[in-house]
Amino acid sequence: MERTLILCKPDCMEKNLAGEVLRRFEAAGLRLVAAKSMRLTPALLAEHYAHLADKPFFPEIVTFMSSQPVLALILRGDGAVGRVRDLLGPTDSRKAPKGSIRGDLGTDNMRNIAHASDSVENAELEMKRFFKADEIPA
Numbered sequence: 001m002e003r004t005l006i007l008c009k010p011d012c013m014e015k016n017l018a019g020e021v022l023r024r025f026e027a028a029g030l031r032l033v034a035a036k037s038m039r040l041t042p043a044l045l046a047e048h049y050a051h052l053a054d055k056p057f058f059p060e061i062v063t064f065m066s067s068q069p070v071l072a073l074i075l076r077g078d079g080a081v082g083r084v085r086d087l088l089g090p091t092d093s094r095k096a097p098k099g100s101i102r103g104d105l106g107t108d109n110m111r112n113i114a115h116a117s118d119s120v121e122n123a124e125l126e127m128k129r130f131f132k133a134d135e136i137p138a
């Protein structure tokens with residue numbers, strides 16, 4: 001059983017699609033184990049997106065991701081990390097297939113509805129980044 005960290009991004013919240021995104025995950029058999037709304041600070045985003053710090057679009061990501069509160073979720077299920085990434089689709093919403101969350105609901109490379117952990121190792125780190133220990137069920 002794996003757990004994974006999702007962030008419903010500002011474009012998702014702006015489009016009123018958080019419920020639809022969660023519905024798709026739940027319909028696929030994933031279980032919601034924690035959720036909270038939070039405004040991400042530039043410092044937290046610099047840590048979360050450290051692998052993109054040297055990209056020209058990095059400042060734009062920080063501005064976008066801190067523009068309004070996001071909905072952070074932890075989902076649990078067999079193979080949850082890979083299954084959630086499959087349901088989400090590739091980074092660029094314009095290239096994501098129809099039927100995927102980003103393909104159906106996203107706009108472009110940056111406004112792509114949700115973040116999802118890309119490995120079991122990162123999922124564990126990211127859960128601790130966005131949730132306190134007592135907010136995560138055992």
Ligand code: ADP
Binds near residue numbers: 052090112
């Ligand atoms: P993913 O979110 O699919 O794991 P990355 O870790 O590569 O993708 O990128 C993190 C986030 O940075 C993306 O979800 C997206 O919001 C933004 N991003 C990535 N590439 C670009 C780009 N070329 N232009 C603008 N924003 C981007």
